[in-house]
Amino acid sequence: MQTYICQIDVNEREYQNPQELVSVWGTVHEDIERLGGDVRSTYAVLGNFDFHLIVDVPDDEVAFQISQSIERYGLNTTTVRALPLERISDLVDDI
Structure with missing residues (x-):
């Protein structure tokens, strides 16, 4: 599974109150x-x-579908792939 961070911005025109x-x-x-x-996990x-939603997904296509699904609710998203620091050190060692 791959980890993605969905950075979510609430569209104030869609949501007038927190409830x-x-x-x-x-x-x-x-x-x-x-x-x-x-x-x-989900963080305010x-x-x-406004929010960060951390998800594990099988591939890029599912990450795209999830991003589009979130936007259907009037939430603007920027979705980025996350790599654990341990993986970064492995990649740097190979350079």
């Missing part, structure tokens, strides 16, 4: 699992994005 947003998270998690992903964050 609306909270009600969507369960459905988002269900969609991710239905598409073959596994939600590792300060900065350019």
Whole structure:
């Protein structure tokens, strides 16, 4: 499985109050699992994005599907692949 970080920005026009947003998270998690992903964790964050959703997925195609699925709920996403630091040190050793 590959790890991806979905950086999520809430569209304020879609969600007027926090209760609306909270009600969507369960459905988002269900969609991710239905598409073959596994939600590792979800964080509310300060900065350019409102949430970080960490998911494990089998391949890039599923990561794309998950990103598109999240956007259906009026949540803007930037999805990036994450590599563990241990893997980076292996890659650097091979250079």
